Amino acid sequence: MDTQRMIFDRKRRLVLPVPAAPGDGAAAARQLDAVLMSVGFKCSGELLGALSGLAPGFVIDQAVKVIGWARELAGVHVAHNTYFADFPANVPDTLEFWAGLIAESIGAQVAAGGEPAIRGVLDARGRFAADLLSLPGYGRYQHSFADLLEHHAAFEPLLADRMTVVHLGGGLDAELDALFAELAGSAVPLTGQGLEDLRVLAEACTGREIPDIRVRENLAVVNAVRVRQGVAPVVKDPTDVLRLAAELSGSDVTLATAPKFASLPRAWRRALLAALDGMDPGKYAGVLAHAEAWKRLGEYLHPGRAVPGQLADSGAELAFAVARGETSVQTLAGHAERAFARHDVRAAAGWLSAAPGMFWRSLDRLLRAGGPEDAALVADYAGRTAPEVSGRVLLSVREHLANRVRRSEVSRIFVGKSGRAWVRPEAREPLDAGLVADLLAVIDEQVRARLPAPGCLVVDPRVLGAAVPLSGKAQTEGLGVWPRGSVAKLEAGDWLRFFFYWKQAARRTDYDLSCQLVTDGFTVWRQLSWTALSDVWGEHSGDVVDAPAPHGATECINVRLDHIPAGAVLIPQLYLYNGYPGGAGGESFGELDENLFGYMTRSGEQRGLPVEARAVRMKTVLRGADRVTLPVMFYRGEDGAFYAKWAHLGMRGRAGFFGGYQAEHNRVSTGLLARAICERQYLQVRYLAGLMGGKAGSVTAWREGRPDVPAGAGQVTFIGVEQPEVLPEGTEVYTLGNLGSLVPA
Secondary structure, three states: OOOOHHHHHHEEOOOOOOOEEOOOOOOHHHHHHHHHHHHHHEHHHHHHHHHHHOOOHHHHHHHHHHHHHHHHHHOOOOOOOOOOOOOOOOOOOOOHHHHHHHHHHHHHHHHOOOOOOOEEEOOOOOOOOHHHHHOOOOOOOOOOOOHHOOOOOOOOOOOOOOOEEEEOOOOOOHHHHHHHHHHHHOOOOOOHEEEEEEHHHHHHHHOOOOOOOOOOOHHHHHHHHHHHHHOOOOOOHHHHHHHHHHOOOOOOOOOOOOOOOOOOOOOHHHHHHHHHHHOOOHHOOOOHHHHHHEEEEEEHHOOOOOOOOOOOOOHHHHHHHHHHHHOOOOOHHHHHHHHOOOOOOHHHHHHHHHHHHHHOOOOOHHHHOOOHHHHHHHHHHHHHHHOOOOOOHHHHHHHHHHHHOOOOOEEEEEEEOEEEEEEEOOOOOOOOHHHHHHHHHHHHHHHHHOOOOOOOEOOOOHOOOOEEEOOOOOOOEOOOOOOOOEEEOOOOOOOEEEEEEEOOOOOOOEEEEEEEEEEEEEEOEEEEEOEEEEEOOEOOOOOOOOOOOOEEEEEEEEEEEEHHHOOOOOEEEEEEEEOOOOOOOOOOOOEEEEEEEEHHHHHOOOOOOOOOOEEEEEEEEOOOOOEEEEEEEEEOOOOOOOEEEEEEEEEEEEOOOOEEEEEEHHHHHHEEEEEEHHHHOOOEHHHHHHHHOOOOOOOEOOOOOOOOOOOOOOEEEEEEEOOOOOOOOOOOEEEHHHHHOOOOO
């Protein structure tokens, strides 16, 4: 990966990697700025000044790269064609459109002297249903992108359109060091792309100081680089060694799926065995959590075998003997489970308190398992162990407890590491509100003490609704992407438009973009999809069933916000359909050659192509293997404004009679999931900002222009959606790209 581009994607900076001869680059810098503005970006004054003093040729070389990165970040590096060339105008009624295609097909066959031969199947009631794919032209573009251009006037930019500032960075080495320290030292697990970036940076930052690494997946990535260089890895427990072996084998370092090990060089095997040998034997009980994976790893490391029933001669042999069940070990979890089985909550709490993180993760169960006296003892243990628990665990428990003082009206939501979600009825009784308040006070005291003193704290009010990113594993990255559970006010506009682009790699793949409009408390449903092309509140751009290289395919949905009633919820969804004969399942997001999802806002009769860069508010690349995906939802609040609530969720989905996955067949499960997300209270940045404000010398809200920073304020900390153009030199900056850095150790 181009490390310069990585910094641009994450930091919106332009990094000048080599010394350039001074010169008059002012004209080239202005041209760069003008082109960037056409795609929703602009150079900061500092960046323009720096580029203006460089050689024109160097500036032009930088401009070519930066403009390409900006277009890709906004999702306009591809040609977004649509099935109906003048979308959103003249989108036909669905049944009339299908009937017209059938009539046209029959007419053409009769005119050619043949018998009408429209393929079809029998539905569940024995009725004949025409196979749309047998109709000439259905699901495939009947015009080129050049033809599409002729149907649309030039884009009419408005001041309300997105404009993202590109800042001047430091030298390449300094920027790489800073980004490596940020990713490796993250307090929360990284996204899939974040781990990929860390792999690149760990190689590029060889020999540099390694930050304190708190997330075990990050430690495995950095350890793998150390082992390849002949340096001993740093491990804390056996699972660190297992993750390291998975990383060296090119397998899943998160252990979310069973790792597949490879035959490793002898030096690497010795490093893994030595790491196990040097470990405290008391930690080998952790092997049992992944016993099968350890057995498979043993086939590659050949540690030797212990005598059944006796301790092994070395730590490595002991670890594998435990995995094979040849040596028994007692675990805290095992002791606690036996105590729970005896209904001895006090004993269970005592055992678990020896592992504070495990105790806090079991807090809800402990509080429910006994009476008031037991609960008081558990609360006492919580107060004593809180200083030894990581900030991420404390914040996760705080969010959980805040949702446990009332019974959920809908269901309990579960989200796996991959982002797949499911719901179950809530069977637990609510926790005592007074007890929860006492526990929240303990957490608040701990978090407040660990947060840094911000000096002068400057806060952009727009970011206060962002959810604190306690895990980034399932979250996607891109432009304007917020953590799951975040609530953000929709930027001004009369239209809301979703778009999805995909390009298949090897086999025919049919993705369908749909949007459901839910009103009256999730009881009334309407939709826009390939089976419902138009309604009074919006239009679908038309069904495309094939996305071959080199152009791929795009589907869009246009929503007229003035037709959306108060209290309504908009749920855009993506379905991997592939219900046609011989579909072979299609390609998942990860298998596609390329994909991107995003949304735009437009005002009034603003002209332009179906997808325009300056109108794009969010764009991301989707991952995972789910048949149904819910990236984000929108609802109309009591104040009449529209708000986005971020989901980043996938579902297994339910196929219809013809084998296809579509909105009609997943309405119930989608509704339950959407409602659970809407009603859940997520821990927001306003909570951390409030605690930091109590330690600040002064607190001010960000307004357009220069921040109101008192003279002699010293250290300045900014928390916002994105870095503004003007901030005092040396400001500590937290934006959507690095909100995880706010989570204390």
